[in-house]
Amino acid sequence: MKATDISNPDYFHKVVDCQWACPAHTPVPEYIRLIAAGRYTDAYMINWHSNVFPGILGRTCDRPCEPACRRGRVEEQPVAICRLKRVAADYKEDISTRLPPVPRKKNGKHVALVGGGPASLTVARDLLPLGYEVTLFEKDRKSGGAMRTQIPRFRLPEEVLEEELNYILDMGVNCRFGEEITSMRELLEENFDAVFVGTGAPLGKTLDLPGYQESRENVHTGIEWLAGVAFGHITSIGRKVIVLGGGNTAMDCCRTAKRLGGEEVTVAVRSGFDEMKASPWEIEDAQAEDIPILNFHVPKRYIHENGRLVAMEFEKVRREFDANGKRLLVPTGDAPVIIRCDDVLCAIGQENSFPWVERDLGIDFDQWDLPVLDKRTFQSSNPKVFFGGDAALGPDNIITAVAHGHEAAVSIDLFCSEADVQQRPPPETLLQSQKMGIHQWSYDNDISIELRHAVPHADKSRTLKDLNIEVELGFDQRLAYEETMRCLNCDVQTVFSDNLCIECDACVDICPTDCITFTRNAEEATLRQQLIAPATNTDQDLYVSGELKTHRVMVKSEDLCLHCGLCAERCPTSAWDMRKFLLNTAKAGSPCQKP
Amino acid sequence: MTYIRKPKFANPHIRSNDLGLTHRDYEGSLTTLCGGCGHDSISAAIIQAAVGMSLPPHRVAKLSGIGCSSKIPAYFLSRSHGFNSVHGRMPSVATGANMANKELYFLGVSGDGDSASIGLGQFCHIVRRRINMLYIVANNGTYGLTKGQLSATADPGSRTKSGEESQYDNIDMATLAIELGASFVARSFSGDKSQLVPLIQAGLSHKGFAFIDVISPCVTFNNTDFSTHGYKNTWENYQALSSIDYVPMRKEITTSYGAGEDKEITLHDGSVIHLHKTGSDYRPEDRDNALSHISDYRKKGKIATGLLYINQDQADFHELNDSVDKPLNTLASSDLCPGNEVLQSINETFR
Incomplete structure (x- = not known):
């Protein structure tokens, strides 16, 4: 293998598994260390x-960082990254003086944002400090988008939502709330310098089965029903409720129904329990509220009496695989299952919908009716129009929408400066030794063996009675500290200088997870096998040095490195050093931007 | 010194041995030696050797004297028996322990100060008495624990960190051991575990006195360009007279070795070493031949390493003295005090 090019920012970035997995590339270990130090406000600002x-996000994020967390590879459970983020938010001080200043003198460019969700608000946040004028169109009376309408208040209290929305709105967004854009043509005629579309995936699906027409008064679309609850239009539901679907929306629906008077709430899923799309913790939370989840139940028809829904019929299936390995759901032949119900909530997916975008404006759409976009710049085929969030690539999550917003803001800024939107500014990176003394590092390298701490919950007898009581109480400061200690500081990189190495083997001998081998060079596949501990996880890179005096190379498998720094402590010549790699993705107006 | 404990987490892909143990199970406490010390590599090599042989840790006795080298039994095989003795007196304690229980694996670890200076007399006698053990000298040519004076194994012309040149001839421990009748003598380098580990395994399997002189650089006091015991000089000048592969007796031998320079030696416990000679006129079973090779290499400024000499036909101390087979602590009082009749019959033989 060729010697690893550690000057490529992707190399060390990839070692920080959580940050690499995060769509917005939040420097996770950096803020976790700040939480450990009690510097909650600083930790919050890194996140912000x-x-x-x-x-x-500390309450609602899909947490792509956690399955990626290295801790999950060396023991059972990852660090509770998401809930530590919440800790930073819960214990921070006033941040108003830390927000970026917004210039009074504007730069003369005016950007329209359609839809008041996380993607649009991110664009606003990134562009306002650069002097842009920003106008936000939102069909509802309040901003927040799916964060407000689809996430129930017992998971995300209103004051938390309002606080973080207001940080952005107060920067000087021209809000045109309650104003639904019905024609892109008319919007473009208002002569904005750029238009950003962040309208989400607003169309819920219903299940049109026999009996639907007669029962439709009591068959609801999940996201519309949740929005109705969020705005107070819906305050009750029947005593018996069936929720169809196995995603996070289904979990929110069933738990909300339970709080609005649903005494017997049942979730029915077509596929197997292990195939459910919902995050494991959301499923756990629903089960903790005594909501049964029936898997392998395929809905067949709505049963109605006297023009009113009374039950649903399900067919029981089992999972089989055909010759091509395709999964099939085959009827078991058991008698149909009848479940009585007063209401049915369909949480079986949602779709994009752009009836308001005329098709002769140079904005191309693909076969799924999604806009044709450049995946990096989020620019549509009409160079003035940008898309982000669910509106861009179909339903995903909040953190992805934020990531899109950042990139779109960079594009819009480049576009409005008449620069090439393809010339993306590079990330800002820093690689800095953490050595404080012979055996002292500026980070805590003593590896905690504590298992993951559970977030305490409020008592069920209270939370099930009130839609607005938050279920999760969050970590207190002591628990948070214990949890931060589980972080392996993957951003503190092991950096090897082959010209300093005397090949004494001290690093090899001390490494607790046998990451380091001195060996003859070979092709990657061979090399992976000839290490002291074979490196079978090919998602994780090998760090290969240049040739040493004995014509061998140092090969380090990044897979299970604990970043404990013992290699560097035992190294007599400082050929190993522990250096913190900090990467911040380029935001709009980055100083690294080419003119 | 490192202040944190070595993390408990281990790599799940490391191999475990026939006892289901990995090398993490053979570790000791965390080393307090200087980072980069050759002695730590010897500890690691001993651990690897023990894992590879599936040695039950409780069947091993570790013995040492005084010095940096003699600290290392604390850093490996924490579940084994150990005795850290007086300076230069490890051979006496090892002899006694060996007398008491000949069923254990005896592993002595000493240094050039402990064995070539204060304990040279003891060393000579334990070799001569053919105690069944593996005796390792971690040889760095300096008194590291007292901050870097020349030791008795420092080569003439080699200089200390402060510039003092060695005026005297050095004691070559390997040559000395061969001269005094050791039946297994090897030399190796702490930096080369591929050579050292099979030597340790063969040495532990060998019946009789096995000796390995391990060049083990003192990274703090004797690792300069003008030291013959530093990493630079050793990497450049150590040359193997032979290389060996060790196959524990339980393993089926699958590799076939060609005739000519390669030789298969079955040790007394049934394990096998494959010996590959690098020079055609080198004969490791011929004592004079081995000595002349060591001397020739030395004249060229080279360090002869590998298995230097082996003699499988020599009886060890127990055989020569017809000692009792069982460990002494398992002897019942009826064995120790067989009664008046037996006493009378013994007395009869003296009349």
Whole structure:
């Protein structure tokens, strides 16, 4: 293998598994260390700059960082990254003086944002400090988009939502709330310098089965029903409720129904329990509220009496695989299952919908009716129009919408400066030794063996009675500290200088996870096998040095490195050093931007 | 010194041995030696050797004297028996322990100060008495624990960190051991575990006195360009007279070795070493031949390493003295005090 090029920012970035997995690339270990030090406000600001809604995401994020967390590879469970983010939000001080100043003198460019969700608000946050004028169109009376309408208040209290929305709105967004854009043509005629579309995936699906027409008064679309609850239009539901679907919306629906008077709430899923799309913790939370989840139940028809829904019929299926390995759901032949119900909530997916975008404006759409976009710049085929969030690539999550917003803001800024939107500014990176003394590092390298701490919950007898009581109480400061200690500081990189190495083997001998081998060079596949501990996880890179005096090379498998720094402590010549790699993705107006 | 404990987490892909143990199970406490010390590599090599042989840790006795080298039994095989003795007196304690229980694996670890200076007399006698053990000298040519004076193994012309040149001839421990009748003598380098580990395994399997002189650089006091015991000089000048592969007796031998320079030696415990000679006129079973090779290499400024000499036909101390087979602590009082009749019959033989 060729010697690893550690000057490529992707190399060390990839070692920080959580940050690499995060769509917005939040520097996770950096803020976790600040939480450990009790510097909650600093930790919050790192998050705020990167993911814009730390308090909201600290409660609701899909957490792509956690399955990626290295801790999950060396023991059972990853660090509770998401809930530590919440800790930063819960214990921070007033941040108003830390927000970026918004110039009074504007730069003369005016950007329209359609839809008041996380993607649009991120664009606003990134562009306002650069002097842009920003106008936000939102069909509802309040901003927040899916964060407000689809996430129930017992998971995300209103004051947390309002606080983080207001940080952005107060920067001087021209809000045109309650104003639904019905024609892109008319919007473009208002002569904005750029238009950003962040309208989400607003169309819920219903299940049109026999009996639907007669029962439709009591068959609801999940996201519309949740929005109705969020705005107070819906305050009750029947005593018996069936929720169809196995995603996070289904979990929110069933738990909300339970709080609005649903005494017997049942979730029915077509596929197997292990195939459910919902996050494991959301499923756990629903089960903790005594909501049964029936898997392998395929809905067949709505049963109605006297023009009123009374039950649903399900067919029981089992999972089989055909010759091509395709999964099939085959009827078991058991008698149909009848479940009585007063209401049915369909949480079986949602879709994009752009009836308001005329098709002769140079904005191309693909076969799924999604806009044709440049995946990096989020620019549509009409160079003035940008898309982000669910509106861009179909239903995903909040943190992805934020990431899109950052990139779109960069594009819009480049576009409005008449620069090439393809010339993306590079990320800002820093690689800095953490050595404080012979055996002292500026980070805590003693590896905690504590298992993951559970977030305490409020008592069920209270929370099930009130839609607005938050279920999760969050970590207190002591628990938070214990949890931060589980972080392996993956951003503190092991950096090897082959010209200093005397090949004494001290690093090899001390490494607790046998990451380091001195060996003859070979092709990657061979090399992976000839290490002291074979490196079978090919998602994780090998760090290969240049040739040493004995014609061998140092090969380090990044897979299970604990970043404990013992290699560097035992190295007599400082050929190993522990250096913190800090990466911040380029935001709009980055100083690294080419003119 | 490192202040944190070595993290408990281990790599799940490391191999475990026939006892289901990995090398993490053979570790000791965290080393307090200087980072980069050759002695730590010897500890690691001993651990690797023990894992590879599936040695039950409780069947091993570790013995040492005084010095940096003699600290290392604390850093490996924490579940084994150990005795850290007086300076230069490890051979006496090892002899006694060996007398008491000949079923254990005896592993002595000493240094050039402990064995070539204060304990040279003891060393000579334990070799001569053919105690069944593996005796390792971690040889760095300096008194590291007292901050870097020349030791008795420092080569003439080698200089200390402060510039003092060695005026005297050095004691070559390997040559000395061969001269005094050791039946297994090897030399190796702490930096080269591929050579050292099979030597340790063969040495532990060998019946009789096995000796390995390990060049083990003192990274703090004797690792300069003008030291013959530093990493630079050793990497450049150590040359193997032979290389060996060790195959524990339980393993089926699958590799076939060609005739000519390669030789298969079955040790007394049934394990096998494959010996590959690098020079055609080198004969490791011929004592004079081995000595002349060591001397020739030395004249060229080279360090002869590998298995230097082996003699499988020599009886060890127990055989020569017809000692009792069982460990002494398992002897019942009826064995120790067989009664008046037996006493009378013994007395009869003296009349």
